[in-house]
Amino acid sequence: MAGIIAKNYAQALFNIAVEEDKVELYKKELQEIKECIEENKELLKLMKHPGVMKSDKKGILRKLFECEEFIQNFLEILVDKGRFNHFGEICSEFLQEANKALNIELAEVTSATKLTEDELEGIRTLLEKRFNKTIELIEKIDKSCIAGVRVKIKDKVLDNTVAGRLRAIKEAAINSSKVVSGGDRGEFKTGRNQ
Template sequence: MLTNQLAQTYAQAIYEIAADKGMLDEVQSQLETIQETVSGHHDLNALLYHPLIPPQAKKETVTKIFTGELADFVSNFLLLLIDKRRETLLHAIISEYVKIANQTRNIAVAEVTTAKPLTDSQRDALTAKLSKVTGSQIILKLHVDEQILGGVVVKIGEKLIDGSIVRQLKSLKTALLSSDQTAV
């Protein structure tokens, strides 16, 4: 819980600076670049998150990698996290920043799971429908899971719409079992 609160606090701080400078998109892109770089390089990931490596060594490495790639305040933010030994919060902070920025832009991210990949026309129709229902611009994050058999499962924020065949079969089974027991 404390970790989530800290991530939200740091994310809100970097968001406010980015908003004041009119750099929401640029900062999001830079934060995502940091995340992809750290996640994509095992050695960098190990160095950054290892508790016994001194902050100065981490800061020197990060500075070398990201010099010229980040706005000064984003670079300073990253160095501050290292100084405060909060670098383990980096991914959570970036995730929270994206949530805050998307909320400001009236963008909702929809995690969509289907049994088979959607066609372009299905994606467009689903995006339009979800946009109409939510009143927000929709970004689809598509996943394929053959275990749902068919239908679609959509998660937007804390809301879950489960239209999968598996869920429908479970509901039918429950209904049949409960009606079978009442007949006895």
């Protein structure tokens, strides 16, 4: 049920964004609001709590977020309709539609340590050339990578981490040992007629 609700609200908002020629603006503002709410669990609990009056919830949103008037109204509609608990899903659905419309692809970049802005820009440039799209990077830190980077875009994974290379070597060693030890000795031919 929540999936349908999120899709319906997101689609309605996206249609208005297209009509108003504000897809990029709405995307930027919704992304900022979503990130802020996700980082502040107490705010999310407060917005979902049935004991807090709707007028108080709307007042909190007005104080916290200075955004385009229609986005502000949209947030208040979600409060009035008791749908704010679906806000994260609605944003995700809207952002997917907006990215399609703006020819943007998301790429997840994972490294053992935080990358510099120059390194991220180099990765973005390479990906934009390869995929012929505007690329937005989502940076993640994973110490198990050891060194190097792993990039996930759509269903493709480009793994240039030390951990990834070690895994590939291990898999190659396992596969080659299966061929050597598990093969049928009768399959080998000497090239001479026997």
